[in-house]
Amino acid sequence: MSRICVGVDFGGTSIKFGTVDDSNRRSETFQLDTPRDDGAEPVIAQIVRGVERSIAEAGVSREKVIGVGIGSPGPLDLGKGVIISLPNVPGMENVPLRDEVAKRVDLPTTLENDANAAAYGEFIAGAGRDTYEMVMLTLGTGVGSGVVHGGEIIHGAHGIGGEAGHLIVDPGGRPCGCGQRGCVEQYCSATFLARYTAERIRKQGEATSLAEVLDANGRLTAKDILEARNAGDALAEEVWEECCFHLAIACVSICRLLDPDCIVLAGGLTNAGEDLLEPVRRHASEQNWTLCEQKTEIRIATLGADAGAVGAAGVAWRVLGDSTNGAVRTGEC
Template identity: 55%
Template sequence: MGEFCIGIDLGGTFIKVALLDAALTVRARRQVETPAECGAEGVIEAMAGAAEELLHHRAASSGRVLGVGIGSPGPLDLDAGVVIGMPNIPGFQNVPLRDRLAERLSLPAVLENDANAAALGEYRAGSGQGLRHMVLLTLGTGVGSGIVIDGRLVHGAHGMGAEIGHLIVEPGGEPCGCGQRGCLERYASATYLADYARRLIEQEGRPSSLRELLATGGEITSKDVAEARRAGDALAVEVWDRAVYHLAVGCVSICRVLDPEMIVLGGGLAKAGEELLGPLRAHFERLHWKLAEPKTTLALASLGNDAGVIGAGCVAWEHFGRQH
C-alpha cells in the first residue's frame, strides 16, 4: 500500500494536477482550463474537481494520499495560505486557497509560490537532482526564480525572497513594472527580448528581417528572434546578445551571493537550448571572477511545463511525507 501526494499548479490558462508517489514519479495527471468567468469559487471548484479525479485513481485509492501541495501565482501570504491577489485571474483577492482546498478535499494542504514550486520540482525530480544548492530562472513572460539551499526553498523574511527577476543588472536602465530600473527581467525574459526587437524596428527604424512580421500585423516572439539570429539577421544577433549578456551578469552575481552547484534555465527562452546556453556560457566565463574557474554549472531545465505541478507535489511531500 503506497503513499502519495498531490500537486496542483494553478496557472492563468491551465490547472494541472498530478499524483506523485514517494519516488516523486507521476502516477496520474489531469489538466483542465482555468475558468475565466466564475471568479475564485469557480477556480477552486475546478482545482478540487481535478484533484478528486486523482483521488479516485486506482493507485491512490489502493494507497494513502498524505496531502496536497498548491503552486500559485501571487502575491501570497504563505504562512496563512492566502492568495493576496492574482493579476491574471479576476476575483482572486485575499482568498484562503489552502484551507478552502484542504476542506474541500479533506486533506492537509500547503501553499507555495509557483516559481518556488517549479524550482523544487527541478531540484528533486529534474536537472538539479542530487545537488545541494540550486537556482532556477524561468525566462518567460517575466523572469521567475526559485532558490534551494540545502534542500530548502528560500522565502526571505517577508516572503519576498528569490525574486531574481528583479535583481538590478543595469543600474539606471530600463524601467520595470515593479518600479525599479534595470531589472534582470527587463532584459532576459522572452517577452522583453522580443519587445526590444520591436522597439528597435518601430521606433529606431532599424532594418531587420523581422520587420515583415510587424508589417503584417503580427507580433515578434523570442522564437522569431532566435530564428532570425540563426539566419544571420544583425538586429536579431544584437538583441539576443543583449539579453544573454545581462543574463550572464545576473548569473555571476548569483554565484557571488549563493554559489550554487547549478543555475537551471527554464521558460520560453530556454527552449532555444544550446543557442542560449552557448553564448551565455561565453559571457559568463568572461564576466566571472578569475580567482577560481567557474564551478557553477549553467544547465537547461528538464521538466518543462511540468516543473510547477511536480514541484507542487514535492512541496506536499516535504510537508506531509514522513521521511522528508
C-alpha cells in the same frame, strides 16, 4: 504500495494536476480549465475535482495520500495559505485557498507561489535533482524565479525572496514594471526581448530582416529573433547576445551570493536550446571570477510545463512528509 502527494499548478487559464510518490517518481499530469467568471467557489470546486481524479488515477488507497500541494500566482500570504489577489482571475481576493481545499478533500494541504513550486519541481525530479543548492530562472512572459537552499525554498524574511528576475543587471537601465531599472526581466524574458527589438526597429528604423516580420505580423516573437540571428541578421545577433550577456551577469552574481550547484533555465526562451546555453555560458565564463574553478553549472530545465505540479507535490512532501533533507554541507575553494 507507494505513498503519494498530489500537486496542483493553479494558473489563470488552466489548472494542472499530478502526483509524486515517496521516491520522487511523478505521474502523468492532466489539466482542467480555470473557471473565470464566478469568483472563488467554482475555482475551489475545480481544484477539488482535479485532486480527487488524481488520487483515483494513482490507484492508491486514501491513507497512502500524504497531502496536497498547491502552487499559485500571487501575491499570496504564505503563512496563512491565502491568495491575496490574482490580477488575471476576477473574484479571487483574500481566498483562503489552502484551508478550503484541505477541508473539502480532508487532506493536509500546502500553498506555495508558482515560480517557487516550479523551481522545486526541477529540484526534486528535473534538471536539479542531483543537486543541493539550485536557482531557477523561468524566461517567459516575465522572468520567474525560485531559490532552493539545502532542499528548502528560500522565502526571505518578508516572503519576497527568490526573485532573481529582478536582480539589477543594468543599473539605471530599462525601466521595469516593478519600479526598478535594469532588471533581468527587461533583458531576458521572451516578451521583453521581442518588445524591445520591435521598438528599436520602429524608432530607429534599423536595417534588419526582422522589419518585414514586424510589418507582416504587427509584433515580433523571441523565435523570430532567434531565426533571424541564426540567418546572420546583425540586429538580431546584437539583441540576442545582449540578452545572454545580461542573463550571464545575473548568473555570476547568483554564484557570488549563493554559490549553487546549478542554475536552471526554464520557460519559452529555453526552446532555443544550445543557441541560448552556449552564449550564456560563454558570457558567464568571460564575466566570472578567476579565483577558483567555476563549478556552478548552467542547465536547461527538463520538466517543461509539468514542473509546477510536480514541485507543488514536492513542497507538500517537504512540509507534510518525513523528508530527511536539509543537512549542513561545507566545501572548499
